Amino acid sequence: MSQVLEDIWLPEVEKEYEDLFEVSRDVGCDVGDQYCEFMALVQDWDERAWKSIEPIGSAYLYGRYGRYATMFFAVGARQAAVVKWMQTGSEHQQSQGRQEAKKRALRLFP
Numbered sequence: 001m002s003q004v005l006e007d008i009w010l011p012e013v014e015k016e017y018e019d020l021f022e023v024s025r026d027v028g029c030d031v032g033d034q035y036c037e038f039m040a041l042v043q044d045w046d047e048r049a050w051k052s053i054e055p056i057g058s059a060y061l062y063g064r065y066g067r068y069a070t071m072f073f074a075v076g077a078r079q080a081a082v083v084k085w086m087q088t089g090s091e092h093q094q095s096q097g098r099q100e101a102k103k104r105a106l107r108l109f110p
Helices: 011-023 025-043 091-108
Strands: 006-009 054-056 059-065 069-075 079-087
Touching (some): 069 091, 079 091
């Protein structure tokens, strides 16, 4: 069964979002696609359609990996938030981004 979620926007994620559009057209396209996908899932969330990376506090962490950009988002009971947006990089850089995403998710969903 699907439900509508309240979307939460962190100031640091808004900055990451804006900064990624400055990198290149390819990165901007990935970010734009990920934004549209996030807004669609907020309006019609069905957890069966997504596989979480791991539970974080009272939420679950998810990832949307593009060729040029990566988005991590967390979904709690009735809320969802993009917790990290980054340019897709090396395995080490992605691991660091995921750690940052987990910290932010815990702040929002203790």
